[in-house]
Amino acid sequence: MTTRHPFSRRGLLRTSAGLAAAASFGAPSILHAETKTLKITTWGGKWGDIMKATVLPAFEKEHGCTVSADQAFPFVPKLQVSPKNDPLYDVLHTNSNEQWLAVVDGLVMDKITAKEVPNVADVYPYAVSDKIVGVSIFTSAIGLGYRTDKDITPPKSWKDLADPKLAGARGGYLIPVNSLGQCHLMMLGKIYGKGLQDLDAAYKALEQLKPIKLVDFTGQMEKMLLSAEVVEGVIHDSGVYRYEGANRQPVDFCSPSEGVMALEQVLNVAPGSKVKELAFAYIDYMLRPDVQKLLAEGVWYSPANKKVKLEAKYDAKLLTTPEKVATLIQPDWKWYNARKDDIDARVTKILKG
Template sequence: MTKLTRRQTLAGMGAIGAAGVLGMPAIAQARTLIVPTLGGVWEQFWRSTVAPDFEKASGAKVTLDVGNGRVFGANLRAAGADKPPYSVIMTNEVFASGLRKEGFFEKLDIAKMPNYNDLYPLAQVAGGFGATGAISPIGIGYRTDMIKTPPKAWKDLWTNEEFKGRIGLYNFANSAGKMELLLASKLFGKDQYDVDAGFDALAKLGQVVQVDFNLSTALSAGEIVVAPFDFGEIARLRKQGLPVDCIVPEEGMIMFDQTISILKNGPEKELAYEYANYLLSPEVQTLMAKEFFVSPTNSKVVIPDDLKADVPVSGEAMSKILTWDWDFVNEKQGDLAERWAKTIQ
């Protein structure tokens, strides 16, 4: 926590006093929303565009807290559900699911978030407890110059001999790794819960390259020729001159997601709703599509023609994205992680 010097404290008191003299409501001037955000290019975009634009629209101050889902979850649990440091959070659904079950979030007051009604059904999460603010659909990315037969389906990873020993996977620490297991369970077993079948199938892939975060390096180096990739990352690699492509598998896509949740006991709940509704607006959703090549979750957004190659999944194609039971994954987290470490080469 930041410690204020005596001079800073006096200066702050003076600012509040000045607001009173000028006839402005001191409380309104003091409204501050702490916004957790990812680092890197996400932080840059939030600092340059999202935060200042929301400040202008709301008259409030935005303070960014840079980290990731694991960090934000740890911060919330350390503070407790009664006194959370945040009023709103946007994080992967795998993390949001656990925090929701622990009682941190409230069911959304949709009257305060009119943009919620325009979301694709996929983005209306957990019976109204969350709203997906960003989606990066994941298909099969591959090197067009290093294979003769492009993939069409996830099962091609098992059947195409060109891929043997040259397949990339996210490891279990990444939410995509967890989805790879559930997907294999669904493809080769009864359903997503049939993890015995899923692990058996993943073991049959043989030697794979596993990463926690970045498969692009291995694909660029030719160490792998095929892997689960989000379309935005393939677009960035293509713009760098790498001969790559990404397809929508016949069985459906998985996704990286960012769920917006409102803290039940957050210190600036009304401001949090303003911010959440702002993020879901067609204007901001369009800006994020242009900046990160993510698929807009607001159905009113129409992808412009010059962006369709980089953001190919929108409209009806959003229904081809698969969803998963993250409560199940979180409950079995330890056992599944241990089995993954023993099973996947």
């Protein structure tokens, strides 16, 4: 298998020739005798496996640097404590809501443009919209996952989760700790009230969803669905699609008619980074079509780069056209985070007992 990964010699030559800017970032670091270290954060699990096995070694080779990838959560509190002029991470990879919290303390840059990262020119608008600090390199769609073998009507709308038959067998995410839960809450405001920011309607709707099983980690809902502990629940498409194929499971994903929420994988650079050019080069590299394709097909994330061509199987399910991308709803995290404490307290009170 290792001989067939897309990081062929030819591919590397082509891209380094094609991307003059990237090469000019990389070249000085090769000329220097000492190797620079790029400190990044990244996910664990399958994503982490692909990163460590292929993506990061290829980047190190290309830029003559070493990459120190931290997978131990939580990243932002660690960055918060480290000195601004010598940050613990050069590149911070988190979901969008955490980037918005980090930018308040000046821990990350507020905008990344095609000037620093040339491949930003090729991304879908959502990836650098005003709802994003940094740049989104992938996105998942938050919708509803359901069992296909438990005799339930496949959902079409977000409202279907409130079906009384699902009492105790519906699932979602803990709102204070998981951004999927936060997205779901805002969606409740949209479908039962005046919009994403109609919290009163959202609280009322949440009350109606009790009893509901709420989980903490992002990967936990797929386990709840797979073991049928939850029959229908809030989940991101990747958590359902990745079980298809070889070990096909009786679960499926629904993109509700009201639209799906975006779960973005956002990269951003710490302003005080001592290897800023390398940090930009890394983001550029992560947006490169070959890298995007590899990771997208590995974990079923929709690539942010418009030029990526996925295999038909992935192309059919993931958000790979402007029309499909248009169904994504991006919440206003700045607005949400400003109210997070109150919302946390309120929903805790609603759900308890």
